[in-house]
Amino acid sequence: MLYREAGQFKATYAEDMAIFPIRQDRIALAVLLGIAFIGVPLLATFRIWPFGTDYLLWAILLPFLILALAAIGTNILVGYCGQISLGSGAFMAIGAYSAYKLATGVHIPLAWLGFAIAIPPLPVLASILLGGFMAAGAGILFGIPSLRIKGLYLAVATLAAQFFFDWAFLRLPWFTNYAPSGSVNAPELDFFGMVVRSPVERYLLCLAVVTVMAVLAKNLVRGNLGRQWMAIRDMDIAAELIGIRPLYAKLTAFAVSSFIIGVAGALWAFVYLGSWEPLAFSIDRSLELLFMVIIGGLGSIMGSFIGAAFILIVPIMLNVIPTKLGLPLSTQTITHLQFIIFGSLICYLLIKEPHGFARLISIGKEKLRLWPFPY
Amino acid sequence: MRAPNANEILLQVEGVALAFGGVKALRDVSFNVKKGEIRAIIGPNGAGKTSMLNVVNGFYHPNHGAITFKGSTRSKMQPFEAARGGIARTFQNVALFKGMSALDNIMAGRTLKVRRGLLWQLLRYGPALAEEIEHRRKVEEIIDFLEIETIRKVPVGRLPYGLQKRVELGRALAMEPDLLLLDEPMAGMNLEEKEDMSRFIIDVNNHYGTTIALIEHDMAVVMDLSDRVAVLDHGVKIADGTPDEVKRSQAVIDAYLGVAH
Amino acid sequence: MIALGQFLEVLIGGLMSGVLYSLVALGFVLIFKASGVFNYAQGAMVLLAGLALVRALDLLVANGLPLWVAVILAIGFAAVIMAATAWLIERFVIGPLVNQDGLTLFMSTIGVTFVIEGAAEMIFGSDVYPLRLFPTDAWFLFEGLFPGGILVNKLDVWGALIAGVLVAGLAVFFQRTKTGRALRAVADDHLAAHSIGIPISWIWFVVWLVAGLVALVAATVWGTKLGVQFSITFLALKALPVLIIGGLTSIPGAIVGGLIVGAGEKLAEVYLGPSIGGGIEYWFAYVLALAVLLLRPQGLFGERIIERV
Numbered sequence: 001m002l003y004r005e006a007g008q009f010k011a012t013y014a015e016d017m018a019i020f021p022i023r024q025d026r027i028a029l030a031v032l033l034g035i036a037f038i039g040v041p042l043l044a045t046f047r048i049w050p051f052g053t054d055y056l057l058w059a060i061l062l063p064f065l066i067l068a069l070a071a072i073g074t075n076i077l078v079g080y081c082g083q084i085s086l087g088s089g090a091f092m093a094i095g096a097y098s099a100y101k102l103a104t105g106v107h108i109p110l111a112w113l114g115f116a117i118a119i120p121p122l123p124v125l126a127s128i129l130l131g132g133f134m135a136a137g138a139g140i141l142f143g144i145p146s147l148r149i150k151g152l153y154l155a156v157a158t159l160a161a162q163f164f165f166d167w168a169f170l171r172l173p174w175f176t177n178y179a180p181s182g183s184v185n186a187p188e189l190d191f192f193g194m195v196v197r198s199p200v201e202r203y204l205l206c207l208a209v210v211t212v213m214a215v216l217a218k219n220l221v222r223g224n225l226g227r228q229w230m231a232i233r234d235m236d237i238a239a240e241l242i243g244i245r246p247l248y249a250k251l252t253a254f255a256v257s258s259f260i261i262g263v264a265g266a267l268w269a270f271v272y273l274g275s276w277e278p279l280a281f282s283i284d285r286s287l288e289l290l291f292m293v294i295i296g297g298l299g300s301i302m303g304s305f306i307g308a309a310f311i312l313i314v315p316i317m318l319n320v321i322p323t324k325l326g327l328p329l330s331t332q333t334i335t336h337l338q339f340i341i342f343g344s345l346i347c348y349l350l351i352k353e354p355h356g357f358a359r360l361i362s363i364g365k366e367k368l369r370l371w372p373f374p375y
Numbered sequence: 376m377r378a379p380n381a382n383e384i385l386l387q388v389e390g391v392a393l394a395f396g397g398v399k400a401l402r403d404v405s406f407n408v409k410k411g412e413i414r415a416i417i418g419p420n421g422a423g424k425t426s427m428l429n430v431v432n433g434f435y436h437p438n439h440g441a442i443t444f445k446g447s448t449r450s451k452m453q454p455f456e457a458a459r460g461g462i463a464r465t466f467q468n469v470a471l472f473k474g475m476s477a478l479d480n481i482m483a484g485r486t487l488k489v490r491r492g493l494l495w496q497l498l499r500y501g502p503a504l505a506e507e508i509e510h511r512r513k514v515e516e517i518i519d520f521l522e523i524e525t526i527r528k529v530p531v532g533r534l535p536y537g538l539q540k541r542v543e544l545g546r547a548l549a550m551e552p553d554l555l556l557l558d559e560p561m562a563g564m565n566l567e568e569k570e571d572m573s574r575f576i577i578d579v580n581n582h583y584g585t586t587i588a589l590i591e592h593d594m595a596v597v598m599d600l601s602d603r604v605a606v607l608d609h610g611v612k613i614a615d616g617t618p619d620e621v622k623r624s625q626a627v628i629d630a631y632l633g634v635a636h
Numbered sequence: 637m638i639a640l641g642q643f644l645e646v647l648i649g650g651l652m653s654g655v656l657y658s659l660v661a662l663g664f665v666l667i668f669k670a671s672g673v674f675n676y677a678q679g680a681m682v683l684l685a686g687l688a689l690v691r692a693l694d695l696l697v698a699n700g701l702p703l704w705v706a707v708i709l710a711i712g713f714a715a716v717i718m719a720a721t722a723w724l725i726e727r728f729v730i731g732p733l734v735n736q737d738g739l740t741l742f743m744s745t746i747g748v749t750f751v752i753e754g755a756a757e758m759i760f761g762s763d764v765y766p767l768r769l770f771p772t773d774a775w776f777l778f779e780g781l782f783p784g785g786i787l788v789n790k791l792d793v794w795g796a797l798i799a800g801v802l803v804a805g806l807a808v809f810f811q812r813t814k815t816g817r818a819l820r821a822v823a824d825d826h827l828a829a830h831s832i833g834i835p836i837s838w839i840w841f842v843v844w845l846v847a848g849l850v851a852l853v854a855a856t857v858w859g860t861k862l863g864v865q866f867s868i869t870f871l872a873l874k875a876l877p878v879l880i881i882g883g884l885t886s887i888p889g890a891i892v893g894g895l896i897v898g899a900g901e902k903l904a905e906v907y908l909g910p911s912i913g914g915g916i917e918y919w920f921a922y923v924l925a926l927a928v929l930l931l932r933p934q935g936l937f938g939e940r941i942i943e944r945v
Contacts, residue, residue: 013511014504084739145926149933152674152742156880157929159873160922171913219499223507227475227483234472241432241470242550243458243487252493287746294743299474332762339754346747350740351732 003368019218036207044200057199064312065206066267071292071304072217073260078290079298080221081253082233083146087158088261088289090165091135093281095262096269097175099131103187103270104177124189128266135262136255138165143254147247162283169278183277186270202271209267213260218301220256229253230299261289294346297358306357314338383410384443385554385586386431391440393426393610400426401437402610408554408588413580415597416590418607419630424590425467427607428556431588432464433457445553459487463552465543467559473532477542480531481517484549485510517545520582521575537568544575548583555579557589561596569593573600594631598622606630641778645786646906647899652792654898655799656861657921659854660875661882661890662802663847668884669823670843672738673730676745679872680752681848684721686855686864687760689714690767707769711852718848721752726841734826734836753869762866767859770794795857802853803891806846815842877925883938892936897921 003024010016020026040061044051051057074088106119122130138161145157169175176184189196189205196205220226228249231239240246269276288311296307318334318341329337353359386408393401401423408414418424429435431442433452441448444460452460463484472480488510495503518527521541526534531542540560547555560576561569573596579585591597597604598618606614606621608630614621621627660678667675692713696706729744771790778786810816821829822839830836858868874897875890882893901920909916928935 013508013515017507017511082739084742145929149929152738152884153880153929153933155674155742156876156922157926159876160919160926163919163922167915167918171915173913216497219497220493223496223499223503224482224486224489224510225493225496227479228486230475230479231472231483234474235470237434237454238466238470238472239483240454241434241458241464242484242546243455244483245455256493290743290746333758336754336758336762339750340758343747343750343752343754346750347729347744350736350744350747351729354740 003365003371005369017222019222033211037204041200041204044203054199057203060312060316061203062199062206062272063268064308065203065210066264066272067289067292067312068305068308069206069210069213069267070261070264070289071296071308072214072301073257073262073264074289075293075296075299075301075304076217076221076229076260077253077257079293079300079303080226080233081229081250081257083143083250083253084152084155085158085257086155086283086286086290087142087161087165089281089283089285090158090162091139091258091261092265092268092285093165093169093278094138094258095128095131095135095265096276096281097131097169097184098134098262099127099266099270100184100186101175101177102130103127121187123192124187124270125191127187128263128270131266132259132263135265136259139254139258139261140251143251146250146254158286159283162286166278166282169281183275185275186273189270196271206267206271209263213263214301214305217256217260221299221301225249225252233299291342291346293356295342295349295356297356298354300355300358302361303356303358306361310357311342314341384408385410385445386588387443388427388431389441389443391427391430391437391442393423393430393435393437400610401430403440404607404610404612405440406605406612406615408586409603410586411580411584412586412602413576413600414586414588415601415604416588416607417592417594417597417604418590419592421609422607422630423610424592424607425558426610428464428558428588428590431457432462432556458550461550461553462556463547463550463554464556465540465547465558465560467562469536469539469543471531471539471543471546474530476528477523477531477534477538477545478514478518478527480542481514481545481549482510484546485514487550514545514549517548520548520578521545537564537571540564540568540572541575544572544579548579548585551583552585555585555587557587559591560589561591561593569596576600641786642906643903645788646902648786648788649792650899650902651895652789652796652898653902654895655792655796655891656854656858656871656894657874657878657897658891658894659795659799659802659850659857660872661878661894662799662806662887663850663854664875664879665885665887665890666806666847666850667843668879670819671730671822671826671840672741673745674738674742674884675847676742676876677725677749677752678847678851678875679869680749680756681718681721681851682855682858682872683864683866683868684752684756685714685718685848685852686767686859686868687756687765688717689852689855690765690859690864691760693767694765711856714852714855715849718852719845722841722844722848725844726837730840730844731837749869753866757866764863764865765859766863767856769856770860772860791857791860795861798853798857799891802850803887806850806887809846815839819843874921877921880925880935881928883935886935886937889935889937897924900924 005022008023010021015021020029040051044057070088070092074085077083077085102119102122103124105121106117108117110116142157142161146154149157170182176182196202221229228239228244231242231244232246232249236246239249265281268280273280292307292311293304294307295310296305297303315334315338318329318337322329349356384407388407389405391401391404392399404423404427406416416424416427426435430437433454433456436451441450444462472483475483489506491503491506499507518524521544523538523541523545526538531539534542544560557576560572564572576587576589577600580587589597589601601618603616604618604621605612606624606627613626613630614624660682663678663681664675667673689710693706693710696709697703701709725748729748730741733741733744771794773790775788775790776786810820818829818834819839819842821834822836826836855864858871862868878893878897879890881896882889882891901917904916904920905914
């Protein structure tokens, strides 16, 4: 009975166009943000359950936030614009390594021209954002084939990006500042004199970035550009005939998507991993992001969060529940089970509900509105 | 509100020929559309009507001939350039964006009128929001006009065929076109829906003053609606004139009833 | 002469490993032609077939059966597993997704990939299992012409022979049998085929079965070369660029594409690799495919796709 919109009249188009037009949803969101921004840091600071150890922050919330951000980026390309990508991992890597190079100083000796390009080390925030822009540039470059080829063919083009950059960051020592092991360390996370060190600080940093970028992404997808993307996705020929330029629509989708994924990659490297190898951004990561988007909901910002949470929680549950039941599973079995669960869930959702969990939730809300009389 | 100067020519198609491999879809077809009129192109199945529309809005490039629209002549252009020039169209088998709501479909039709770029849309604040609201207001007018208020937030994939056709007309109107091409607007409709659609077409022409070129194979509907009718058969224009003239033309009667060639 | 000898050796080695890519690519083409599905799971099917084969073989040999009996039984067992997989995929994934767009079907095969990989490793184990069905020692050819001769691996020759037989067999199957003709009809237009009474789900099952058997053949050769192990799926992924280069719908294209990729990446590795850090093989095929996509999107042997409204 609590979930009713009767009596909530919208007098202006602005009100009708709000992200959450129903008051109860807005209240729920406010509570959620309150918990995320104030509740969690307080509990973690005073080490109150369930934040007695840093486990929840480090192993769940931090990766959840960053991967959700990367999933938003993937969703813009795959879910909104309908351009398949198996190369999200590579764009995370481009964000991460670009940010790393910029934060440690870039030096490109151009001996045959008689001079060198030298950029002094940039502040961390600038490096991360520029990392995003570098990824956006690469995204545009690898998006160009999408103007001539579609769907499945594009999948191979993005695979080319994935494997080429995997190789480049592994084999070209310039990217890793000639580190002998190939693994690199993030610079100190100094934001205008404030140094982010503890898990809570890292969490708050990611939360802030993710919140801002999620809102901006939501603005884009519900505005004209978002409609252009979806038009291209649903019927590109008709889209052209109402004046949408495929070139502009597709390349903006690639750019925006890669920018978000690039920033997520930089955060993943700098804030979560601290030190990393190219393996952190392999094709497995790309597929994982694609799964988050399909499971959470193609074409839904909220779905990206749900998908990320689901993909992270399943392996933990597979570990925890059988152990509680006295039947602990081996790590290998857990991995295999996880493969089977994700795989079958993907197939099931594609058949039954292509818009994923996000759609299931909104169906649930429709039912709740009418509850207890379903008519 | 029909344009007083009804003799001004908006679209002139001159000697257009189009072939797919050996199949000649159009052979030396010429006709014009005058500003403010409802112009019909009819013909039996396979006469080349849809090909004609595809040539006009740039989806097919003709092998010969030229098209003059609003005084500028060209033989080749991209579909979005045609849209930018002020040509809108609907499709025979409804080409809506299935995953989007009726409202979003029609809002997408406003794309060419959107002035604020990516960064403003990102912020969705101040002038960007004001612009979005302005477009929404215009779109709501069209929704009102087409009497589809109740379905504005329904994904179009779930709508019945007749309503989908109306949404598609709405999307084309949202472009505020100079020339509206309708590809068999009544195809697959029952009598009642046909009457509704005829009324909308006449209303669009009266209310917005939009020039309309429509193709149809149902003669009866067309004769009541249009100011002038051109008849195509096997890619050749066999008659052109007012509905009464066309009805009396022996070539048309032969084409429709069939004679031994 | 040493330079030419080395070049020939690299070229032949490359062509031969290209045959292996072709073997996997064949499976892709079959499914794509018949159902328009771009089957990401083909590599996983190679893994599954290989694991079923090698594990059954080891078990039978350990129980004292003569090798040739064990080989026949193990191949039979693996074939049954592939048939069961084909049936499950048709029944639970491809069947329900009929008439969906290519993208959805493609993503569903990624789901299938994960299920197959997880299940195969859970049931049959996840180690490296050596398989010895073919000789793996080397021949040295033209020893009179080049110092040391040109090294050719016998297994590669076997692989090429098998691929040749397989292609001939598939050609006969498609052109001469009733099922083959029905299959081509379904490939052209499955609704039309359905309306003249061709049982579509049966045809699709047959296609996936044939693709599964092709995967089994690929697994025997690959397993002998590398041992049956998870990384086979990554090598099998290279069949995707092979297909792009050859053209998605063309069986000769799959073969030629495989040869081009195999020879190209080996030559690039040997002659370009040292100057840019090595490991070019890792991405060469994909970047070559990207270039082909930009210049000739339908591939070398593919049919041009015409769109109509």
